[in-house]
Amino acid sequence: MDTKYAHRAPIYSVMAEKRDKFLHFDWRMRWLQITWPRQGPCTGGGMSGSVPETGRPKVSGKRRWLFAIIVGLLVILVPLMTLEAGLHMSGFKVPQDPFLSFGSVPDFFVKKEVNGELYYQVAHRDVYSERLTSFPAKKGSNTFRIICLGASASAGWPHQGDEIYSAYLQQALQRAFPDRTIEVLNLSAHAYAAYRVRLIFEEALQFQPDAFVIWSGNNEFLERRVYRTGNAWAKPIFRVANKSLLYRGFRGSRVGRWLFPENTLSAYERGHHLFTMWSKLEQVAVGLRMDPDQFDAVKRHFEDSMESMVEQAEARNIPVILTADPTNLREWHPAVSCNSVTGAQLEQWQSRYHEGRRELMAGRYARAIQALEDAVALDPQYAEGYFYLGRAFEAVKQFDRAYSYYVLARDHDCNPFRAISAFEESVRRIAGRHSNVTVGGLGDAFYRATAPGIPGFDLFVDHVHPTKAGNLVAAETVFNALVKTGRLGTASGVPRFTHTPKIIEAGGRPYNDWEDAAMQALLVRFYMSQHQSESIVQRSRFLLETPALRKQLPPKDIEFLEKAVPMFTQIVESEERWIRGDGPDPREANKAKLLEFYKGTFEGYEEYKQKYGKSAN
Numbered sequence: 001m002d003t004k005y006a007h008r009a010p011i012y013s014v015m016a017e018k019r020d021k022f023l024h025f026d027w028r029m030r031w032l033q034i035t036w037p038r039q040g041p042c043t044g045g046g047m048s049g050s051v052p053e054t055g056r057p058k059v060s061g062k063r064r065w066l067f068a069i070i071v072g073l074l075v076i077l078v079p080l081m082t083l084e085a086g087l088h089m090s091g092f093k094v095p096q097d098p099f100l101s102f103g104s105v106p107d108f109f110v111k112k113e114v115n116g117e118l119y120y121q122v123a124h125r126d127v128y129s130e131r132l133t134s135f136p137a138k139k140g141s142n143t144f145r146i147i148c149l150g151a152s153a154s155a156g157w158p159h160q161g162d163e164i165y166s167a168y169l170q171q172a173l174q175r176a177f178p179d180r181t182i183e184v185l186n187l188s189a190h191a192y193a194a195y196r197v198r199l200i201f202e203e204a205l206q207f208q209p210d211a212f213v214i215w216s217g218n219n220e221f222l223e224r225r226v227y228r229t230g231n232a233w234a235k236p237i238f239r240v241a242n243k244s245l246l247y248r249g250f251r252g253s254r255v256g257r258w259l260f261p262e263n264t265l266s267a268y269e270r271g272h273h274l275f276t277m278w279s280k281l282e283q284v285a286v287g288l289r290m291d292p293d294q295f296d297a298v299k300r301h302f303e304d305s306m307e308s309m310v311e312q313a314e315a316r317n318i319p320v321i322l323t324a325d326p327t328n329l330r331e332w333h334p335a336v337s338c339n340s341v342t343g344a345q346l347e348q349w350q351s352r353y354h355e356g357r358r359e360l361m362a363g364r365y366a367r368a369i370q371a372l373e374d375a376v377a378l379d380p381q382y383a384e385g386y387f388y389l390g391r392a393f394e395a396v397k398q399f400d401r402a403y404s405y406y407v408l409a410r411d412h413d414c415n416p417f418r419a420i421s422a423f424e425e426s427v428r429r430i431a432g433r434h435s436n437v438t439v440g441g442l443g444d445a446f447y448r449a450t451a452p453g454i455p456g457f458d459l460f461v462d463h464v465h466p467t468k469a470g471n472l473v474a475a476e477t478v479f480n481a482l483v484k485t486g487r488l489g490t491a492s493g494v495p496r497f498t499h500t501p502k503i504i505e506a507g508g509r510p511y512n513d514w515e516d517a518a519m520q521a522l523l524v525r526f527y528m529s530q531h532q533s534e535s536i537v538q539r540s541r542f543l544l545e546t547p548a549l550r551k552q553l554p555p556k557d558i559e560f561l562e563k564a565v566p567m568f569t570q571i572v573e574s575e576e577r578w579i580r581g582d583g584p585d586p587r588e589a590n591k592a593k594l595l596e597f598y599k600g601t602f603e604g605y606e607e608y609k610q611k612y613g614k615s616a617n
Contacts, residue, residue: 094248095199095267098239099227099301101260102267103252108187108200111137120207126189126270127200131161135185139208143181144173144488147204148188149197149309150215153325153464155188156471158519163468163511166213168475168499173482175498176491191270193219194305199267201309205316210487212313213478215440217324217419218464220302221288224272226262227297278608280529281598283336283591285414290338303426307433314436319485321478322427323440325419325464329406330394330456332463334383335530336414341379349378353385357579360392368392383412390454399452406454417530418463438481445477446470461513461523463530468513472499517543517552524561528601531594536568560601567597 093105110123112134121134139145148154148166156164170184185207187200194216201212241247250256257264265271279286288294306322313320341349356372359365372389379385390405411420424443431437446455449469459470466474476497482488501510513519520543527536540561543549550558571590577583598605 093202094252095202096242096248097195097198098242098304099263099297100195100225101248101251101256101264102199103257104249105199105203105267108203122187124189126192127187128155128190133161133185133187135183135207137207139183140181142179143183144177144210145183145185145208146170146173146211146213146482147207147209148184148186148213148215149201149204150188150213151192151197151219151325152188152190153218153466154213154215155186155190157190157465158461158522159468159471159513160511161186162502163471163513165466165471165474165478168472169478172475172479172494172497172499173488175494176479176483176496177488178493180488188215191219191222191276192216193222194302196270198305198309202312205312209318211319211321211482211485212309213321213323213440213482214306214309215323215325215442215474216306217302217423218327218417220298220419220423221286221416222272222276223265223270224275225265225288227294227301228263229293229297274604274608275612277529277602277604278612279415280335280417280531281595281602281605281608283415283531285336285338286416289414289416299422299426302423303430306426307430310430310434310437314434317436319436319438319482319487320434321438321440321481322430323442324423324427326442326446326455326459326466326470326474327410327418328456328460328463329390329403329410330454331535332418332456332460333532333534334387334409334413335417337382337384337412338414339379340381345378349375349382352378353382354579354581356385356392357388358581360388360395361576361580363395365392365395369396381412383409383414385409386412394454397452399454403447403454438485440478440481442474442477445473449473457535461519462526468511475499515549517549520549521553521557521561524564525601528564528598533568533572536564537572540565540568567593 095102095105106124108122108124108127109120112119112121114134118137119134120137121132122129127133135145146169148169154165156166161167164186166184166186170182173182173184174180187204189196189200192200197214197216201214204212251260251264252267257266278284288298310320310322339346339349352371353375356368356370356375359368359371369389369392372385372392376382376385376389386405387409390402390409392402393399393405394402407421410416410418411422427439431439446459449455450458457467459467459473461467479497483491503510520539524536524539524543527539543553544558544561544565553561571586571594574583574586574590578585595605
């Protein structure tokens with residue numbers, strides 16, 4: 001070595017050693033099993049050691065592929081992760097529903113300025129935007145804001161906005177707590193299942209609520225969908241993927257709906273209106289109820305949706321009054337009854353069922369009970385068997401037993417349009433798991449209100465929508481539940497539920513829904529879509545034979561009702577003759593007659609028929 005640089009030799013030696021370690025044992029390369037072949041000693045620059053023969057390391061075949069895969073994944077994942085982060089920062093909203101996929105969620109409410117103050121107003125038609133519900137964006141310091149959510153029963157349909165339970169509730173709470181400003185906002189939506197109510201709830205959280213009232217359950221079988229069942233190995237993958245905004249957004253997009261139509265719905269509007277109407281008119285047994293796995297998924301989805309809302313409210317220390325829809329049990333026939341037996345057992349069932357119906361019509365109730373009990377034992381799935389058994393026990397004033405059989409009739413309906421017992425059980429389980437929940441118990445409240453009888457048209461205008469009397473029962477029940485939470489403090493005014501009817505004209509009478517002819521005529525059409533023949537005849541005659549009501553009706557409605565009465569009377573009587581053994585089975589002929597009638601009654605019926613006539617599921 002040149003003596004000029006001899007003093008640097010120790011430094012060169014250390015550098016050469018570090019170079020060797022880097023070339024042969026670099027931690028970044030070791031796991032790839034890279035080897036660096038050596039050549040002779042280096043003579044340049046006074047450094048000893050070895051250098052590679054070439055500038056390219058040798059990599060084993062398997063490791064080369066693994067390296068390529070990792071690089072490929074990074075090339076794909078880095079942009080996706082960047083896009084995911086961007087979506088989060090942009091405020092992009094896609095519901096995280098573990099059962100169904102939706103697109104981006106619409107704004108159900110818009111901001112508007114009124115006299116210099118900012119308000120929210122309902123903007124979505126499904127949330128009854130025609131009511132023009134609005135409220136201050138900034139809640140007053142002394143305001144107690146209650147948000148009521150659910151479907152049309154909670155919304156008070158078909159009553160006007162000041163004759164619904166939430167309006168009665170606000171009036172009573174304001175009297176009980178005059179030192180507070182009480183706001184009761186009814187943000188319920190038309191025909192929404194719990195999984196759609198949840199979409200509104202998640203937007204309503206920003207409105208500074210002090211309490212929620214969630215009343216849901218009768219619309220869980222309306223929209224066509226197929227839940228993922230089986231493939232247990234795939235469920236954890238879907239759960240993880242579902243946490244991604246990007247994945248959820250793609251699944252809810254047009255492409256996602258095209259690729260996965262069975263369990264992807266639009267968040268912007270409730271789907272399958274035509275199928276819903278067609279399946280009711282044609283009395284179709286729906287797959288969501290008939291397939292045990294799908295039926296179980298519906299129940300789990302309902303509970304998950306309700307509990308998700310409860311959990312989000314609990315995280316913000318907001319109390320929730322939770323309830324499943326109360327239902328008309330006594331005067332609403334199951335929409336579709338399905339036999340689960342065949343052959344000789346079916347013949348035995350039909351004999352005992354018809355005998356029970358005959359004895360019930362004849363007023364021989366003990367014999368009717370015996371025959372109908374035999375019938376439901378032979379075929380425990382046939383909903384109408386339980387319904388008539390409930391009528392028989394009601395006739396002998398055994399109301400508890402009658403109630404239990406009416407409940408079974410509702411729960412075995414093959415095209416459900418009322419909240420089933422499983423949903424009530426879900427509410428109780430959720431309440432047991434969360435301290436911020438009070439069970440609303442509207443079903444029990446409606447039952448107590450009619451005791452010792454059973455809820456019917458005295459509290460319901462149809463299958464689930466309350467009458468004015470029913471809305472008052474609901475308002476009082478929720479009033480008591482809210483006061484019980486203690487969040488409002490101690491009542492300084494009237495400490496109990498009170499209601500003062502609204503009188504529009506001087507010397508006039510309070511609103512009475514039985515005197516609202518337009519509403520009653522609307523209900524007759526609804527009864528037709530649900531095949532409630534007895535109720536159609538009774539309500540039509542009531543309208544036609546009550547002079548004050550008939551006077552309110554336009555000529556076209558009178559003409560329509562005058563056609564309906566004889567036709568549906570004939571349908572009821574022909575079925576009774578068949579049950580008594582005095583005539584042939586009229587069901588097919590009656591169905592054809594009804595469907596012909598529906599063509600002129602329900603706009604778009606032919607479209608329903610063409611689109612869904614070959615497939616019920």
